[in-house]
Amino acid sequence: MAISILHPSTRQFMNNLDGVRAIVERSNRQITSGLRVGVASDDPGAVADILDLQSSLSADSQFTANLNQVKTEADRSESVLAGTVQLMDEAIKFGAQGASTLGTAATRQTLAAQVRGIMEQMIASSNQQVNGRYLFSGDSESTPLYSLDLTQPNGVALAQVVTNTRSVADPRGGAFMASRTAPEIFDDPTGSVFGALNQLRVALINNTGIDTALGAMHTASDALNAHQAFYGGVQNRVTGALDAVSKATVQHTSELSVLRDTDMTEAILELNAAQTQQAASLQAWAKTPPRSLFDYLG
């Protein structure tokens, strides 16, 4: 470090001026960037909390995206099942018409064809997709499971046995199942929708066992309602989780702002004060040239 030629009092003035300039630069930086903490040394004690909050906000954003995707699928699933419940009601009406003593064999054939049509719609419902994913295919979401096969006892063919083990992380803690498989919903052992529909179709064709088939239809419809209620529960849970994430996001954003962002009023006041001090110091120094006795000797 080279030796300075400046008088120590001048060096003192320069040191003080450097201090004021540092305040001006810092205030300017805070105002233009909007950040009180731009680097770790600005406030070392706040760094841990700032990074933690930023990490939390990133997680909040991802949770929101995930839950919105789950909500889309749950909403669609619930809507599909609502439609299938209506289809069941319609099929039950057809069955009731077929069971009526006023129906003819030709009428019952027509009704059987209509029940077959409902079966095909039901299969289409079980193979519903959202964003390229089959809603009711469990862990094999790229595979449609059911197709019409009237040679089978329940009138459908299952492409493969699937598992449904994928859970969704809840930002409030834990995880939950957000879907059920087509076999669970439409081929429920307690009341198979496909089985009941095919039983009704066959009963109408053969004009026998229609009442028994109608009983199976009611049982399957009740089971379908329970599955629809499951998706209603999923919707409620997702809505609750989204609400919690939204509140957490607001809180994290607010806390981060307090720690990291510039208090504009304070920064502007500090800048003004420092600039005033700087100008006054420079003017005062310029106006007081050093004099000695030599200046007064004749």
Place this chain on the structure above:
Amino acid sequence: MSNLLSTLMNTAGSLEVFQRSLTVIQNNVANASTPGYARQTATLLAAPYDPQSALQGGVRFGTVANARDEFCEAAVQRQSAEAGYDEQRVSDLQSVEALFPVDGQSGVPGALNKLLDSFSAWSLKTNDPLARQTVLDRAGDFAQAVQTVSNGLNQARSDADRALRGEVDTINRLADRVRDLNVRRNQGNQQDAGLDTEMHNTLEELSSHAGISTLRSSDGAVTVMMGGSVPLVLGEHLWPISLAANNAGAQVLSAQGQDVTASATGGRLGGLLDTRNRLLPGVSGKVDAFAQGFADQANTILTGGLVSAGPPPVAGTALFTYNPIQPGSTMQVQAGLKSRDLAAIDPGAASEANGIALKLAGLSQPQIIGGVQASYTQYYSALASQVGGELSASKSDASLNQEMLTQAQNIRKERSGVSLDQEAAALLEFQRAYEATARMLKTLGDLTEEAINILK
């Protein structure tokens, strides 16, 4: 007559004494702004006077007294060492701080957040090729970010080694200058103010590079010791220091080859050594622990999972690789790994199709990292906070020590420096004395001429 003549000669001698005194004042005024110059004062001595013994009296020129205060000089050197130490630390730490951004979007924190988010997104779409590829890409970005920090710290170590060599060279060069000044002093005038100024300027400059203490021997030669115990200059002999640097650290060696690093704690040298031997290895070690910890945990989770339940089941593959000697700078995604090789299925007691993805997303929670319970974000932020805290403290210390250095220099200036007012007052005094003596000389001259005329 003879008395008149001797009085005349005496008076002429007085004029010469006053003229020499005026020369001293002129030299002071000329060097009023010279850094390190100490005020010189002419001392006048009354010659013996006893008319009955024919002692004519008069004034003699004594010595030129040097106003230098060695206590003030030592204070300046101490403060200069403190200021040099902190200035060096600020410079070193600023370059290290740049490796630890805190905006949450860039560097390791940003890459880590994105990687954890990709795990979370993948947990919903375990069979989606895009979600899988995103995991691989984000893992690559994370490994690259860790490498950048680690390599940056390695570069900082290389830069510190280079700077240390420069500092050692500078210290040896300045010490050699002190030795040379000792030689010139012994060969020439020991009262030379110019030599004295140059000597003290050199010592002050040297003190900013290393914490030194000085001793002045009876012949005036300066002895310089580093840290109070390591000789740099003993009279006319130079004892140069040297540097040995390797991966383990940097050592300062005495002229005899002994490790004297513990004595090199002041000045820029001390600041550099603290950065090189304490800060950088400590931070590098923690970055390595961070990288190794995350890689090991991620790999353990993935290799415990299944890509496909089969049959036959296909086991998962590790995501990261690294060299255990330097995990941070060698961490990368396993070469040749494809997105389809990522295992999402957790076989477990109850198999979960996305269990592994959920576990990976769970790495955002506190773990045991390097023996410390913290999340990876918290572990990293502690590093950033440490660097930021040391930099902030060094800036405060540098500002304070610069103030104290200036204060010490001010005190030295007051005690040893030239006051133009004082010199102007002395000039007036000697001017009047010279004028009075000149008139006296003229009067004596007239009397002498008259006496000669009488004799004619």
